[in-house]
Amino acid sequence: MAERLFYLPLGGAGEIGMNAYVYGYGAPGKERLILVDLGVTFGDMESSPGIDLIMPDVTWLEENRDRLEAIFITHGHEDHLGAIAHLWPRLGVPVYARKFTATLCRLKLEEVGLPTDTVKIVEPRPHVIEQGPFSVQFLPVSHSIPESAGLIIDTPAGRILHTGDLKLDETPVVGDPFEPAKWQEIANEGQGIKVMACDSTNVFATHPGRSETILAEPIRDWVTAQKNMVVATTFASNIARLRTLADAAIASGRKVCLLGRAMRRMVSVGLETGILTDFPETIGPDEAADLPRDKVMLIVTGSQGERRAASAQLSRGRYLGLSLKEGDSFLFSSKTIPGNERSVGRIMNALSELGVNVFDDKDGLYHVSGHANRPDIERIHDLMKPQIVVPMHGEHLHLREHVEIARSKGSIAEIVTNGTMLELTGDVPRVIDHVETGRLYLDGNTLIGAMDGIVRDRIRMALNGHALISVIVDEDDNVLPDAWVELMGLPARTRGGDDLPRHVETELAEFLETANRKTVADDKKLDEAIRKITRQVCMEEIGKKPEVTVIISRLTAE
């Protein structure tokens, strides 16, 4: 049977975050594989309480690891490389990335005691990495983190352009400018672009994307206009923004103090890799606290309202000896990611209560996006003229909209979501398989499956409360009638003012005294009966049915 080329997203297709895309080439079932990106997404209280990180289930890849050649990481954002330390041991192949990204990768591996020499630093195009049937070049693109790359993947079946996350910024402050002529060249080489897998994040933004450069003046004007302490927050990995913020501080006679671990780490990686040049010297929090308030600017983590980040700490009062006061100013040089509105709002309001003047990007002055907007996406299509388009990195709505754009440009385009294996060899793409995918949750230090029921039980306890019943059955199969009831997350008193656990105990005692021996002898039956009574009594008394755990202890004759 002829060899074939396929695309198989394991994460990122049908969601924003958790990017992981597989390409395969070879005889059916024996295709050699590469993986592009291995990112995480973040948990939330609504769907995954207690879970910090969520990553793609790579079981399929693990089962086929003898066919996996390498992992390529497009850029250093957590949703593209955050799972590397957790999942690399299951895959065990070399990881290729540009220097800045590779440095971040190595730090992650180092933290968990994994070897870092597995991460190879790659020069951008025209340098080529050959892996099995794949020849891969890193194409510098502009984004909101330095040294982002698209991948040009040449295969016997044709050229794939995997854009990664990107915007078309010709003056990005830090990092690689968008150069249309270079893109043109790539489109014109050989047979041109057979397949383009393209970022869909901002497909609903109808105005052309704006350059990082345009922020310098408004941010400088803003800092200069403030009379007391100035604080700004943004993503730590947005090195260009840090640069813009720091430059504004210096221009208005302020010293810069970085707060938050990620902030200090990113600046140090930026300096170490030579990305960040001329960054002003920074001061520590002690020194910042000693300076007059109008001589300092804090650049801090926590633009998304993260509870433990510097922004949140400052909004609650003191942090590392620094505290905000009436008349200070706080800038969110960032966009609130959908879903984080409440957390960010909480911090803004807490700052407002301290008397701090809060500024954000609502007038479009203090932030630009790192993703291609709709007109930029159209420009990419026009430049690259791909035969086939597979929109990636987007929710279903985004992928759908992107497919419409591609079709209007004359490309063949399909919505492909996680787990769908799409053959790209012929003129028309074709679904050839569906692979089991899913999500892994990092819980404490343990990876659990999203469908294991563990998180479902947590959600149920959170919604319904938890009633614990302990009963003891003696040597002669008599239940001691004093069942013990503990409630957690439930009202202690009924509407009528009764003690709820004692009330449940009374009702259980009544049942246990008369329960038939068959029920008592059978753990499962006894458990069910007790559970049912407990839920009924609670429903009657407080109008809700709790989760119930019954512990039956059987005494044995010694």
Next chain:
Amino acid sequence: MAERLFYLPLGGAGEIGMNAYVYGYGAPGKERLILVDLGVTFGDMESSPGIDLIMPDVTWLEENRDRLEAIFITHGHEDHLGAIAHLWPRLGVPVYARKFTATLCRLKLEEVGLPTDTVKIVEPRPHVIEQGPFSVQFLPVSHSIPESAGLIIDTPAGRILHTGDLKLDETPVVGDPFEPAKWQEIANEGQGIKVMACDSTNVFATHPGRSETILAEPIRDWVTAQKNMVVATTFASNIARLRTLADAAIASGRKVCLLGRAMRRMVSVGLETGILTDFPETIGPDEAADLPRDKVMLIVTGSQGERRAASAQLSRGRYLGLSLKEGDSFLFSSKTIPGNERSVGRIMNALSELGVNVFDDKDGLYHVSGHANRPDIERIHDLMKPQIVVPMHGEHLHLREHVEIARSKGSIAEIVTNGTMLELTGDVPRVIDHVETGRLYLDGNTLIGAMDGIVRDRIRMALNGHALISVIVDEDDNVLPDAWVELMGLPARTRGGDDLPRHVETELAEFLETANRKTVADDKKLDEAIRKITRQVCMEEIGKKPEVTVIISRLTAE
């Protein structure tokens, strides 16, 4: 001592939702009181799992109920009247509202078996309700629900204008148009406006608010352009919007089917009170299912992504015999309230997966807000020229911004948050007291305090999981070494593959065998020791410390 006038928000000042504002007039400590609005806010998984409704803690008002004259409800939104059925029994005074609002109030009271004749229907200004020292007129205002009202409250200390929620719509489709001349008249009567308590919800929207009327054409055009089934969702209480949507359906030859309890209730109250005239006849879901798809429009509940509403049900597949298909169209004629983005996004994506074309207001064509935007707020200030402004119905940030506006107009303005008693008698407002306020949670059918620890425990169980330990101490104070461990919301296996509950049991058995008699004899000490070991073992094995409940059963010699 001289009589005085005060303002005391119990809810709504420092938050959007849960409105409840007290005004007092009389000798200090003996002021007669009125309450304006008694609303709810909605719980969320992050801060109040398992809680459907949140309402203001009215303990202070209950303690002073002999001084309370009446409750005035400005309009029928849940955040202004939703707590009436739950809290009225604690207050027991007459409730005044305009007919539409009063009808909704009575339905709520009726549902829980409370007398409905406590709700008095009020005609708008010039009709005056005299209650103690207060003379109150209902001033019709436009908003996103019919018969909204501001209150003109005349007191011996001067005139208060309590705007309620409002917009300045001169052509509101349904309900009362904004008539500047009437407002002018109110400002010019007597001494003019002493105090204006004014809606702050949209203070950050910088463009002038738009009229409901402008939606008719785009919505009609949209419906006409759709080829298959059409569905639209909006707030059921937005009767004007229902009218606009239904008119569009009829204009394009479709019949209207209302789905969702709130939708049917609102339309029936609208018809009953004479608010809704010429509403087309509607059909039931059976009839809708039998008609050709291009002859039907469903108008459905669930614009905020509510899990059990019609929108969510339709996005999951069938609902009442109706199901959506490839090529159908779904319009969110609504704005997503901050915090609901994820829920709404989930439904939109689920619809997209069904092949449904999803439309929303991102281009500003299919929704207008019910609140005054910043230029409208400025216009209100200019018209009413209040001496003192207390911004209400807003988060701290909103109140702060609104104070700036008021001051720029020459008014005296203060940020007043829930629990702050502000005297308004003199020329300058003055804080005279702080009253304990807070939130009550409706949990099942029971009202619990937000600070009772119940919800805190639920959140902890959701984040950390719950370990239950049962130990038995025999008649001679020996602990039976086989402690029983049940885990809920925790992984069953350690990273190393061990059975986690058995592992905890082993560790506990080791401790119990050697535990000293003092510890064993003391419930509290034994509980603490077991809890500590359990948490330690879990931390070592899975990297997290669960919540622990220990049940100690002591056998007594019979």
